Amino acid sequence: MLRNILLVTIPFFLVLFCVLELTFIYVIPASEFPSYYYDPDDRVLKYSTTARRDGLFTIGGLAQQRAKWRINNAGWNSTVDFVKEKRNIRIAIIGDSYVEAFQVDVGDSIAGQLRRLLSPGIDVYAFGISGAPLSQYLQMARYVRDRFDPDILVINVVHNDFDESLCLTKRQAGMLCLEDDGTSIRESSIFPYEPNPLLRLLRRSSSIRFAMANLRLGARWEGLKSGLSAHRIYNANIDVQKTQALHDRIEQATEYILGTLKREHEKTPVLLLIDAPRKDLYAHTLNESNVRWLNELLMHQAARFGFLFVDLTHEFGKVFHTEHVHLESEYDWHWNEAGHKAAAQAVFQALQANHLMH
16 A cells, blocks of 8 residues: 555656756746855855856746846956956945845946946956855955955945844854954954855755745745744844844944954045935835934944945935835845946945046
């Protein structure tokens, strides 16, 4: 009896698995990802240049949003390869998934949009990696300085970059976080990222990628647990109450990061760019925003250390009110093409106003 059941069920599930695999390759393409690589020399997390270097990133249960990515010779998502020898003015943009920009075609990222606005005599290099907080931008800036010697450094900041810079909030392999003992801030050791062979094997399955990335089953489970834990308020991808409770530590960490950045890049102009509280912008409740204090914190710290500062609230608000479009798609909170274009325009205007492109 059992033998007969197995003879029927095993072939059935094998056929079903094959059908699903083909469906999520050719009909509803599951999201594809490059492989992480931790560079032990520079102590920075980027993408492997020996694994697959191009693919299709998709979002949604029907893969409604699709974008092409390309990993260049240096391990970053970019249409152009990076060279150490400098022939032109070089702008380096550092950030997390917003600069990485898998949600739009690689040429439509903030770097690609800024490249279109600038003259051919100016190079734009983008260094973005998902999950990086403000503390990791400090480590990435060291790598960029040593390897590519930029003339201008642009750092894009989003609201969850602040609390996630603290090791007590989030410690990630391959990324720098800050230890806080209540009296002082110091850099923690970076734990090298080591790939999980089993996860890399599972990611070869389009069905598994579809379940985890497109249907976001893991994220939905975490969200369910968070929703059951307490009546939490979320805005701009942060737990508002938890972040407000860390106000003093966040302020100290931000001061440490920017102060260190100033010392280590004393001769390089630095432009700090921060995302708008878009939820509040769309609801016309900016004055009552419970996350805007982070924009103001970065503005004050930028002024203290002599950095240029751009709050995207103004540029995004102008686009939203005049063109009546959102700066992200309905499937994902990351910037869409309009968001990247507006961010690039804001950077371009700031560089022009400060005569940094000559």
